[in-house]
Amino acid sequence: MNNDCKNAIVVSLNNDVSEIKQLADSLDYCVVEEFFQRKKIPDVNSYIGPGKVTEIKEFIEGFDEDIHLVIVDGELKPSQWFFLEKKLGVDVFDRIRLILAIFENRADRKEAKLQVKLAQLQYERPFVRELIHHARSGEHPGLMAGGEYQVDDYYEMIKKQTKKIRNNLKKIRDERELRRQHRHRGGFYLVSLAGYTNAGKSSLLNLLSGEKVKVEERLFSTLSTTTRRLKDRNVPILLTDTVGFIQNLPAIIVDAFHSTLEEIEVADVVLLVVDISEEKNIVENKLRVSLDELVELGATSSIVVVCNKTDLLTKDEIEDRIDYLQRNVLKDDKKIVCISVKNKEGIDGLLDILYESLPHLFRFSIKLPVSRESQSFISWIYEKANVLDISYDDFVIVSVESDAVVKDKIVSRCNDLNGLVIS
Ligand SMILES: Nc1nc2c(ncn2[C@@H]2O[C@H](COP(=O)(O)OP(=O)(O)OP(=O)(O)O)[C@@H](O)[C@H]2O)c(=O)[nH]1
Numbered sequence: 001m002n003n004d005c006k007n008a009i010v011v012s013l014n015n016d017v018s019e020i021k022q023l024a025d026s027l028d029y030c031v032v033e034e035f036f037q038r039k040k041i042p043d044v045n046s047y048i049g050p051g052k053v054t055e056i057k058e059f060i061e062g063f064d065e066d067i068h069l070v071i072v073d074g075e076l077k078p079s080q081w082f083f084l085e086k087k088l089g090v091d092v093f094d095r096i097r098l099i100l101a102i103f104e105n106r107a108d109r110k111e112a113k114l115q116v117k118l119a120q121l122q123y124e125r126p127f128v129r130e131l132i133h134h135a136r137s138g139e140h141p142g143l144m145a146g147g148e149y150q151v152d153d154y155y156e157m158i159k160k161q162t163k164k165i166r167n168n169l170k171k172i173r174d175e176r177e178l179r180r181q182h183r184h185r186g187g188f189y190l191v192s193l194a195g196y197t198n199a200g201k202s203s204l205l206n207l208l209s210g211e212k213v214k215v216e217e218r219l220f221s222t223l224s225t226t227t228r229r230l231k232d233r234n235v236p237i238l239l240t241d242t243v244g245f246i247q248n249l250p251a252i253i254v255d256a257f258h259s260t261l262e263e264i265e266v267a268d269v270v271l272l273v274v275d276i277s278e279e280k281n282i283v284e285n286k287l288r289v290s291l292d293e294l295v296e297l298g299a300t301s302s303i304v305v306v307c308n309k310t311d312l313l314t315k316d317e318i319e320d321r322i323d324y325l326q327r328n329v330l331k332d333d334k335k336i337v338c339i340s341v342k343n344k345e346g347i348d349g350l351l352d353i354l355y356e357s358l359p360h361l362f363r364f365s366i367k368l369p370v371s372r373e374s375q376s377f378i379s380w381i382y383e384k385a386n387v388l389d390i391s392y393d394d395f396v397i398v399s400v401e402s403d404a405v406v407k408d409k410i411v412s413r414c415n416d417l418n419g420l421v422i423s
């Protein structure tokens with residue numbers, strides 16, 4: 001056991017606590033005991049039921065070390081959270097509070113810090129309301145055991161801070177949008193790495209770009225997007241690493257991280273990275289969660305499913321899993337490729353599929369009369385397409401690279417202006 005870790009207890013209404021334990025571990029908590037409550041519907045007052053509360057309280061009192069945290073694998077209502085903390089006398093986190101604490105711990109850059117803060121404020125609002133209620137009835141002196149603020153003031157402060165953070169994030173988001181447009185116009189294809197946390201997205205970014213983004217066994221190592229140019233081959237591609245998905249990713253996190261996740265929405269191709277080495281049903285579940293998340297985010301571009309960590313399986317196991325995923329989850333309408341970032345296997349195959357999946361670009365030239373209308377049309381072309389060359393003489397000749405939709409628009413407007421498409 002890791003001596004630096006703090007002791008925690010997990011309580012769950014499901015049988016499978018592996019993910020919540022991994023989340024606890026990511027925050028340096030050692031789970032010293034697991035409690036299961038076989039209830040279909042959570043108890044109104046305590047979520048886990050009064051008998052389980054007593055059982056846990058007795059365990060905490062009888063344990064020869066301090067228990068620092070009780071983690072409830074579910075979503076607590078503020079009243080249930082208040083009830084449990086009061087009864088058990090230790091901090092109680094539900095799944096969202098735990099994920100938020102991990103995000104807080106990982107946030108490195110300014111944007112990620114603001115995004116986490118925003119999600120925390122959103123999360124805390126109903127809890128503060130609960131505390132106000134108890135403070136008014138004399139049951140609770142201050143807030144979150146701190147008591148520095150009067151609860152009413154704190155509630156007001158949350159509202160003000162939320163507004164300020166939203167404004168700051170909007171500025172960062174606008175800058176990101178400008179940068180993205182600039183890159184697209186510069187002729188770069190945008191490719192995003194998406195997928196469940198710990199699948200190997202950052203490892204793949206590092207391998208494909210020669211970068212050294214942080215790679216860890218722990219969940220949610222990446223909270224800030226990193227964009228790097230893909231090395232090898234001549235196609236200009238920018239790869240973006242993104243925040244990992246998790247089952248029931250709290251809506252407040254999706255909301256707060258919207259601008260970062262937008263990188264997935266606007267990508268020309270999404271590489272959906274999957275850890276194929278886990279148990280078959282876990283791989284299936286995580287793939288489903290990830291695909292649903294992509295639909296939620298409105299990622300309509302082509303998706304390539306990249307099954308990573310093949311080094312941990314035999315050839316037969318890999319074939320069996322791919323066959324299973326194709327038949328049960330993907331239904332043959334998605335491209336799939338197997339790789340091992342660790343052993344650098346399958347990377348050429350991945351790049352081939354990636355290049356095939358990029359939206360096809362057309363190169364052509366148009367000849368326009370010199371006029372004010374042509375000038376404003378050329379400005380429009382600069383905004384929508386990649387201008388490769390432009391020359392002025394008796395006519396203006398513009399060489400352009402664009403996708404099919406923009407090409408159709410350019411040709412049609414060129415004809416309206418009595419111009420010519422020359423190649
Ligand atoms: N065996 C094996 N391990 C791998 C491979 N690729 C990545 N890993 C390991 O998987 C773990 C997670 O890798 P990351 O690249 O941090 O995963 P991620 O998807 O970026 O994770 P988050 O940022 O947390 O969402 C690390 O311990 C990596 O060393 C692989 O091909 N084989």
Ligand SMILES: [Mg+2]
Nearest residue numbers: 201202221222
């Ligand atoms: Mg990562």
